[in-house]
Amino acid sequence: MRLVAEAVGVRIGRTVILGNVSLDLGPGAFVGLVGPNGAGKTTLLRILAGLLPATTGRLTVDGRAMASVRRDERARRLAALFQGAGVGWPMRVSEIVALGRLPHRRAFAALGDADRAAIARAMRLADVAHLADRAEPTLSSGERMRVLLARALAVEAEILLADEPITALDPAHQLDAMTLLRAISRRGIGVVAVLHDLTLAARFCDRIIVMEDGRLVADDRPDAALTDGLLASAFGVAAHRGTAFDGTRYILPWERSGPGTKEMG
Incomplete structure (x- = not known):
């Protein structure tokens, strides 16, 4: 799957939230999306997920306009994990992760063998199998984030978009999550993650995209993107x-x- 943004922009009134961002995302790479607070990272991720329409520019999936791709196909091929994405009611962890299989099932259909295998695999990878029977309100913020990551992994999509997937995690689970995301990319899945920890981003990511004031200011391998000059100008x-x-x-x-x-x- 190839996801391409061409001169994508978002404007609210006279305020430019995102300006003429172009990028090409494909399989088999772990991409870190970094930048100071308010740089437009989450806005860009929402556009890439098809959750927010761009004011200008074009977004395509394998050469087709995103708007022309059916919702069910988009849901199977593109998984997204966003900060603040709650569940809304006291479901068990296993039930939450199972929601990731909805794009692969007909309405009201029971879980099949492939679904159960994908759910078990996702829970094991995200280290939440031992939480299977816990209700969502009893989870810590870090546990909840890992459960939501497992739900996204259960989709088994071609591209995974993750908004700050390690922010609520302790250091050990941050390392586990980054190792997992890199391993997933090595299996041919495209991974794009909004990250604030530049040390972990530089260590684990294959490619770093840096944003500042709604603009893309660098897009390269970590050592080429995170130069001393850019760290000073973009991050201070x-x-x-x-x-x-x-x-x-x-x-x-x-x-x-x-x-x-x-x-x-």
Whole structure:
């Protein structure tokens, strides 16, 4: 599956929320979508998911306009996980994850063997199998995020769009989630995740897209996208760089930089 945005923009009145963003997303890559707060990351993700219409530009799926793709096909081929996406009523975890199989079933049809296998696989991968009988209101924020990730994985879509999938997780589960998302991409699924942790983004992602003020300002491999100049201009930070014991290069945002920097005391 290839998802392409061509000069996509969103305007509310005279305010430009997103301006002329073009990108090409395909299979087999883990893409990190980063940028300061208010840069337009979630807006772009909602457009890519077909949940928000663009004011200008064009969005295509395998060369077809997104609007012309039937909803059921879109739901099978494109999975999305957004911050604040609650369940709304006290369902059990296993039931929540099973919702990910709805695009593959006829209305009111029972779960089939393929559905049950996909649900079990998704719960195992997201480390929520032991929560199967828990009711959603009893979950912590981190557990809830992992359950929603499992629901998205159960779709077994060709592209997974995830909005801040590691924000509510503890460090161990952040590492697990990033390892999982990278592993999924290695199986040929396209993964696009909004991330705020630049260290993890640089370590795990194949490609980094940086946004600032509704514009795309970088789109490259991590070391080429997250340069010192861009970190200073887009994020207002300076970073330490180094090499871990296994040879992996890392970047660690360390202090504020630029005119706004103040000595704290």
